[in-house]
Amino acid sequence: MLLSYNRLGGLGLALWAITILVCLFLLVPIIFIAALSFGSSQWLVFPPPAWTLRWYRDLAADPRWLDAALTSAKVGVLSAALAVALGLMASFALVRGRFPGRNLLKALFLTPMVLPVIVFAVAIYALFLRIGLNGTLVGFVLAHTVLAFPFAVIPIVNSLEGFDKSIEDAAVLCGASPLRAKLKITLPAIRIGLFSAAIFAFLISWDEVVVAIFMASPDLQTLPVRIWGALRQDLTPVIAAASTILVAFTLLVMAAAALLRRRISK
Amino acid sequence: MATDVSSPGWRWRGLGPAIPALALLALFFVIPVVSLLLRSVLEPQFGLQNYAELFATSTYARVFYNTFVVASLVTAVSLLLGYPVAWLLAIMPQRWANLVLAVILVSMWTNLLARTYAWMVLLQRTGVINTTLMKLGLISEPLALVKNLTGVTIGMTYIMLPFIILPLYASIRALDPTTLQAAALCGAGRWQAFRRVLLPLSAPGAAAGGLMVFVMSLGYFVTPALLGGTSHMMLAEMIAQLVQSLLNWGLGSAAAFLLLSVTLALYAVQIRFFGGMR
Amino acid sequence: MTLKSILTGTFLAAGMAVAASAQDMVFTSWGGTTQDAQAASWAAPFTEKTGVAVRQDGPTDYGKLKAMVESGNVDWDVVDVEYDFAIAAAKMGLLEPIDFGVVDRAAIDPRFATDHAVGSFYYSFVIGYNKDALPAEPASWADVFDTAKFPGKRSFYKWSAPGVLEAALLADGVAADALYPLDLDRAFAKLDTIKSDIIWWGGGAESQQLLASGEAPIGSFWNGRIFAIQQEGGNVGVSWNQNLTAADVLVVPKGAKNKDAAMKFLAEATGATGQAKLAAATGYAPINVNSKAEMDPAVVAELPDAHVDSQINLDMAYWAEHRDEIAKRWYDWQAK
Numbered sequence: 001m002l003l004s005y006n007r008l009g010g011l012g013l014a015l016w017a018i019t020i021l022v023c024l025f026l027l028v029p030i031i032f033i034a035a036l037s038f039g040s041s042q043w044l045v046f047p048p049p050a051w052t053l054r055w056y057r058d059l060a061a062d063p064r065w066l067d068a069a070l071t072s073a074k075v076g077v078l079s080a081a082l083a084v085a086l087g088l089m090a091s092f093a094l095v096r097g098r099f100p101g102r103n104l105l106k107a108l109f110l111t112p113m114v115l116p117v118i119v120f121a122v123a124i125y126a127l128f129l130r131i132g133l134n135g136t137l138v139g140f141v142l143a144h145t146v147l148a149f150p151f152a153v154i155p156i157v158n159s160l161e162g163f164d165k166s167i168e169d170a171a172v173l174c175g176a177s178p179l180r181a182k183l184k185i186t187l188p189a190i191r192i193g194l195f196s197a198a199i200f201a202f203l204i205s206w207d208e209v210v211v212a213i214f215m216a217s218p219d220l221q222t223l224p225v226r227i228w229g230a231l232r233q234d235l236t237p238v239i240a241a242a243s244t245i246l247v248a249f250t251l252l253v254m255a256a257a258a259l260l261r262r263r264i265s266k
Numbered sequence: 267m268a269t270d271v272s273s274p275g276w277r278w279r280g281l282g283p284a285i286p287a288l289a290l291l292a293l294f295f296v297i298p299v300v301s302l303l304l305r306s307v308l309e310p311q312f313g314l315q316n317y318a319e320l321f322a323t324s325t326y327a328r329v330f331y332n333t334f335v336v337a338s339l340v341t342a343v344s345l346l347l348g349y350p351v352a353w354l355l356a357i358m359p360q361r362w363a364n365l366v367l368a369v370i371l372v373s374m375w376t377n378l379l380a381r382t383y384a385w386m387v388l389l390q391r392t393g394v395i396n397t398t399l400m401k402l403g404l405i406s407e408p409l410a411l412v413k414n415l416t417g418v419t420i421g422m423t424y425i426m427l428p429f430i431i432l433p434l435y436a437s438i439r440a441l442d443p444t445t446l447q448a449a450a451l452c453g454a455g456r457w458q459a460f461r462r463v464l465l466p467l468s469a470p471g472a473a474a475g476g477l478m479v480f481v482m483s484l485g486y487f488v489t490p491a492l493l494g495g496t497s498h499m500m501l502a503e504m505i506a507q508l509v510q511s512l513l514n515w516g517l518g519s520a521a522a523f524l525l526l527s528v529t530l531a532l533y534a535v536q537i538r539f540f541g542g543m544r
Numbered sequence: 545m546t547l548k549s550i551l552t553g554t555f556l557a558a559g560m561a562v563a564a565s566a567q568d569m570v571f572t573s574w575g576g577t578t579q580d581a582q583a584a585s586w587a588a589p590f591t592e593k594t595g596v597a598v599r600q601d602g603p604t605d606y607g608k609l610k611a612m613v614e615s616g617n618v619d620w621d622v623v624d625v626e627y628d629f630a631i632a633a634a635k636m637g638l639l640e641p642i643d644f645g646v647v648d649r650a651a652i653d654p655r656f657a658t659d660h661a662v663g664s665f666y667y668s669f670v671i672g673y674n675k676d677a678l679p680a681e682p683a684s685w686a687d688v689f690d691t692a693k694f695p696g697k698r699s700f701y702k703w704s705a706p707g708v709l710e711a712a713l714l715a716d717g718v719a720a721d722a723l724y725p726l727d728l729d730r731a732f733a734k735l736d737t738i739k740s741d742i743i744w745w746g747g748g749a750e751s752q753q754l755l756a757s758g759e760a761p762i763g764s765f766w767n768g769r770i771f772a773i774q775q776e777g778g779n780v781g782v783s784w785n786q787n788l789t790a791a792d793v794l795v796v797p798k799g800a801k802n803k804d805a806a807m808k809f810l811a812e813a814t815g816a817t818g819q820a821k822l823a824a825a826t827g828y829a830p831i832n833v834n835s836k837a838e839m840d841p842a843v844v845a846e847l848p849d850a851h852v853d854s855q856i857n858l859d860m861a862y863w864a865e866h867r868d869e870i871a872k873r874w875y876d877w878q879a880k
Contacts, residue, residue, distance in 0.1 A: 043778065129617050235749035
């Protein structure tokens with residue numbers, strides 16, 4: 001009864017009420033920010049005295065925003081690629097390996113996810129200054145790869161655990177090399193895990209502020225760094241315009257991902 | 267064991283592929299973090315003076331206390347709101363569930379700063395929420411919703427909810443409805459069935475999600491910095507302040523070490539009792 | 545062509561490439577409209593004259609600055625910092641001495657030049673108020689602390705820095721010439737009387753937003769930020785009585801890679817024209833004594849300089865001396 005939807009009765013109503021409220025709670029800020037981006041008030045008065053596209057024009061007129069978006073995309077794609085490649089190999093070791101300290105290794109691999117980002121940010125900044133990697137693309141990508149790594153490992157490990165290794169072994173018995181068997185049999189079988197890993201890793205990097213604030217240099221500003229600076233210094237509605245475009249972009253990526261996922265899983 | 271032929275030795279069988287990742291983490295994660303922590307006992311000179319100062323100063327004690335209060339509050343509110351949603355989500359018709367899941371994912375994937383910014387504007391004294399409530403005649407004075415504990419709790423709950431709902435949804439979905447039918451057959455009422463069967467069965471999922479949220483909240487920086495007030499400063503903000511404005515790397519590292527130890531201890535609990543990977 | 549000459553040529557070319565890539569420098573400030581104005585008023589003409597490109601970075605972060613100097617890998621050449629920090633940083637050995645053979649010290653208001661720092665611009669903490677929300681015009685810091693006469697929230701600068709403690713002491717009746725050394729007990733006691741009515745602002749934009757929206761209809765603000773609200777058509781007023789002057793200064797971190805270019809940049813930035821342009825764009829006052837002659841008199845009338853008789857100079861040397869101790873007490877009090 002508690003787990004069958006049609007027999008919940010009054011309880012169902014209560015659950016629905018809470019769910020709808022939570023959904024509203026989750027949606028309101030996003031809708032609000034879109035509305036704000038069209039408001040004419042410089043000082044974020046709402047409802048605004050008039051509607052305008054001024055903030056979008058300002059946004060388009062300032063090439064630094066586009067540059068930042070491109071930098072974010074570049075760092076995100078590179079970090080995601082690196083995190084997935086390393087995560088895939090590491091996952092084979094975690095799932096199939098039988099060595100002492102395997103659980104410890106597993107724990108270590110997930111630590112970047114739980115370590116307070118501020119600690120990591122300060123630490124890696126001090127190191128990169130010393131070895132001259134600060135403010136470089138390489139440094140940025142390495143730092144973000146560390147942060148994205150756990151989020152790449154988790155889905156890959158999960159899908160690899162669900163994969164029946166005997167199929168791969170069968171391919172090897174039929175004469176395929178172990179590597180070829182992995183490439184032709186195992187990878188396609190865990191493609192959804194790989195796909196999720198790539199998306200997660202990208203989003204971690206795309207959305208990351210704290211490390212990025214330390215890593216940024218004049219030539220290398222990611223979008224969150226720009227928004228952070230604007231929040232602290234200008235607080236102009238241009239931030240709302242940029243955010244709205246980001247939300248639209250996110251919706252597009254999600255829709256594309258859903259479509260792609262459906263196609264992959266067929 | 268055809269696939270393991272290439273492995274270096276019997277004892278370390280299968281470790282090989284993990285080595286690149288291990289190298290990355292060792293060089294760019296373990297080493298910098300450990301050398302940062304070393305600064306806490308090396309600056310300004312060798313000794314434990316930073317820790318002594320940290321424990322002796324009432325401000326810092328209060329910051330620790332605040333951090334735990336905020337993290338607990340956020341975890342509790344997220345669980346209270348998230349549990350019913352996850353429950354309904356697990357049993358509602360698929361197309362509705364897809365819709366709710368889409369809402370959750372959209373909010374989760376929207377830029378963190380953009381969301382926090384929205385709350386800054388929504389919650390202020392002259393913001394939409396206060397003006398609406400005043401127009402409706404529900405309040406006569408604007409409520410203080412931001413730059414205080416309320417603001418941080420709202421903003422962080424907003425961010426953490428998906429991290430409660432999604433794992434809980436998975437764990438309730440995995441439950442077998444027949445156990446509850448069995449409970450009903452044995453004469454259990456709704457409340458009893460909930461308390462005796464559903465709650466205990468979903469508890470591991472809830473605890474795992476809750477612990478995760480608690481740990482993430484402990485080290486949160488951005489949201490408290492933008493939505494919090496001066497009287498509820500949290501640990502991450504304090505570390506940033508010590509390092510960035512006061513230039514006290516020794517003390518900042520000591521605070522970082524404490525935050526790190528608590529986090530890792532809780533993380534160990536999580537792995538021990540709930541497995542680390544879900 | 546012999547092998548030797550080819551090699552020499554290659555080395556020369558390589559050397560020139562290094563020299564060419566050294567022909568740019570990094571200027572770091574706090575971001576936002578002020579840095580945009582600095583870029584337009586100083587960097588653009590500087591690049592035109594010298595051919596040295598100026599890359600903008602920011603926001604200024606003292607932790608980063610210190611870490612850079614300690615690591616010997618200094619990315620920043622000129623940094624805009626608060627005056628009291630500059631004095632403290634010079635003591636910690638984090639700054640290069642200014643080359644006054646390149647920078648003309650005589651033209652700089654002596655209040656804003658030290659051996660390691662030259663003024664960037666100077667500003668006043670003034671009493672700002674929202675005309676829509678207040679019954680009357682506040683005339684002194686005592687009014688800002690008077691919640692009966694001026695109900696509503698009031699806003700002050702959040703960080704431990706010169707300005708707020710002085711305002712509290714003035715409101716409590718301390719004479720302007722008896723402010724220093726600061727009576728911290730008395731200042732905090734005065735602040736305690738309005739503590740629950742304070743909304744802190746952490747940055748310029750936030751202060752503007754608080755004041756313009758009426759969130760906090762009265763408080764202490766940077767004069768340039770109020771100037772900007774008025775330009776945008778916001779209905780806010782300013783009282784210059786007891787305005788408290790402070791300054792941002794420009795420093796060169798120790799070990800900066802382009803020290804020579806940095807000094808030339810400072811000469812441009814502190815020159816009469818550079819200062820005049822920046823002042824016109826921001827509403828902050830020029831630190832070069834010859835700038836006002838180059839400026840529109842209407843703009844000059846709105847600068848802190850036009851209100852010298854009601855002006856009180858914050859004592860940066862005192863602050864540099866007691867920076868850490870006041871900061872500790874400040875954050876401790878705020879957190880209570």
